Amino acid sequence: MSQTDLQELEDENAVQGEGEEFDEENRLKPEFVRAVRDALEEEDESRAYELVEPLHPADIADLLELLEPGERRELASAITDLMTGDVIAELNDYVRESMVEALPASAVAEIAEQLDTDDAVQLIEDLDDEDQQAVLAEMDAEDRAAIESALAYPEESAGRLMQRELVAVPEHMTVGDLIDYLRDHDDLTTEFWEVFVVDHRHRPIGTCQLSWVMRTPRHIPLTDVMKRDQTLIPTDMDQEEVALRFQKYALISAAVVDESGRLVGQLTVDDIVHIIQEEAGEDALLMSGAGEGDINEPIRDAYFARVRWLIANLGTALVASLIIAAFGAAIEKLVALAILMPVVASIGGNAGTQTMAVTVRAIAMNQLTKSNTRRMLWREFRVALLNGVTVAALIGMATAVIFTPQLGAVITTAVVINIVTAGLAGVAVPVIFERLDQDPAVASSVFVTMITDSMGFFAFLGLAVAAGLAV
Structure with a gap:
């Protein structure tokens, strides 16, 4: 028996039997996915159908997302009667959009009519206007009217998301x-x-x-x-x-x-479980300026979503560079300053990120409003002060032992100042975004990082010069 035959036998054995398609974390096993790929490559549609038929619609959707775009279309063609509205509704937005665009309007309309109104709207809303009209024209008058009514509401609103089916x-x-x-x-x-x-x-x-x-x-x-x-x-x-x-x-x-x-x-x-998951992931990604962060997002869209914030970060980094340049002579005279500068900035950046994450979550959960902003600032000031004193004492003692006690005192003071600044900035930046009717998660980290880096360098180098360490 050849090596290829042995591999095919292993793949077949791996996917036979109930539940053997999944690992202990309920994910499709690589062996199962490979077996489906092999069946498609060999143009054995009956084998592909046999493998996929036992799966739940949500698992079929997961399988489609794991395949390459060309393989998805081949599998969809092989399992036509399994490609129900429930499968389409479970697909990732980008995958669903690419697959729907490859189908004729009549087929999309047939799938949409199987779905609840909210899922049908999700299926159709991302299509081009021309494609939308073509699909709607193929639908029954009642279903078409319901979807057109939903599309009239703003995106991500209750009217767009709601189900019309009720008693x-x-x-x-x-x-x-x-x-x-x-x-x-x-x-x-x-x-x-x-x-x-x-x-x-x-x-x-x-x-x-x-x-x-x-x-x-x-x-x-x-x-x-x-x-x-x-x-x-x-x-x-x-x-x-x-x-x-x-x-x-x-x-x-x-x-x-x-x-x-x-x-x-x-x-x-x-419906709400999906919204909570979507919003939580969206806030985490927006805080980093990573856009939607979907691995199925087109490369061009991912590029434009991320590069603008990297350019903004480049601009904010120049502010910190100008501060370092202003103390260039001091750094040349005392190399220890160059060694310790990143420590001060890094600690401040991490402290700011912690506070910012707490703040963004509090705003999203309606825990932080205009009525308790001052209390939040005071709370984070005290937390930052305690953290600053603790961390500063450790780095200060280490610096005093390795370098000089005077430099240890300087870095201790600079770390306290920077962590307190980071705590206040971590609250203030998201709150300012929210007051300006902007999403507080949108790249707040870029601005918080600028503040903590700039303050860290300025406090440390300024105190070093004031103490006469670089004279």
């Missing part, structure tokens, strides 16, 4: 009327957790969980068992604020209302 009933019903209504109307959505009760103007006045309905006698009016207190989400609310509402009030679902207070849709917790 709403008038307030005069009894529990028995509601049960009969649910049984008699086959066109109602099949997946829901609660029923919305509305008045004659279609404004939500309460909700009934299905568990309440099933355990309540038929003759009881809905108004006697429904929950009147509810969190209503305006259609124009940003998705980040929506996620905070769900987290704060422990919501499973919530009604979405238009400007007149009419019920137009609902948001459910499964």
Whole structure:
């Protein structure tokens, strides 16, 4: 038996049997992915289908993302009936966009009609206007109207994200009327957790969980068992604020209302989980100026997203360089200054990054507002002072032993000054961004780094000159 035959046998054995496609962390095994690739390379579509068929739609989406663009199209062609709307909905945005663009408008429309409105909108919204219109023209009038209505709302708003599929009933019903209504109307959505009760103007006045309905006698009016207190989400609310509402009030679902207070849709917790994950990752990436940071993002887009902040960083680094240049003569006379300068700047930069991360998170979670900004500044000042004294004492003693006690005292003072400055800057920079209606996570680190580097060099070199160490 040849080496190639042995490898193929190993790959086949590795992917046979339930659960053997995954490792202990529930990720697709490299052997399984390689087996699928080999089947595609050999144009054995039946083998590729056999391998993929047992997978959950989310795992099929993961598999597609692991393949090269050409391999994705080949696999999609081999498993046509497995490429359901659920698979498309789980795909990474960039992967989904590239695959959808390769499909005819009729095929995209067919997939969109299988999805809930929010997932269908996500599928169509990134297409060019011309492609959008072509897809919408292929859809049923009702589905087309729902998607066009959603696209009219701003991106990342509740109106764009909400599901139109819900159950709403008038307030005069009894529990028995509601049960009969649910049984008699086959066109109602099949997946829901609660029923919305509305008045004659279609404004939500309460909700009934299905568990309440099933355990309540038929003759009881809905108004006697429904929950009147509810969190209503305006259609124009940003998705980040929506996620905070769900987290704060422990919501499973919530009604979405238009400007007149009419019920137009609902948001459910499964949508919010995706939003929370997306927002958390977005803030972390924006703090570094890395753009969207998606490994499937086109190289050109990644380049433009990152290079502008690197150029900005180059400009801010020049500020620190000018400070060093101003003390060039002192550095020439005392080489120890050049050795220790990076230590002061680095410690300050790390301290600033810590505080900035805490601040950005506090702003995102609505924990930091105008009413407690001063308290936050005072708190971080005290934390920075304690950190500064602790770290400065260590570096000061080491410097005194290795170099001179006088230089140890200088670096001790400079480190305290820089860490305190870093703490204040780590709060102030994101807050200033937020006050200017800008995302506080957007490249705040560039400016905090400039402040900590500049202050570190200035404090250390300035104190050294003032102490006469470089005379």
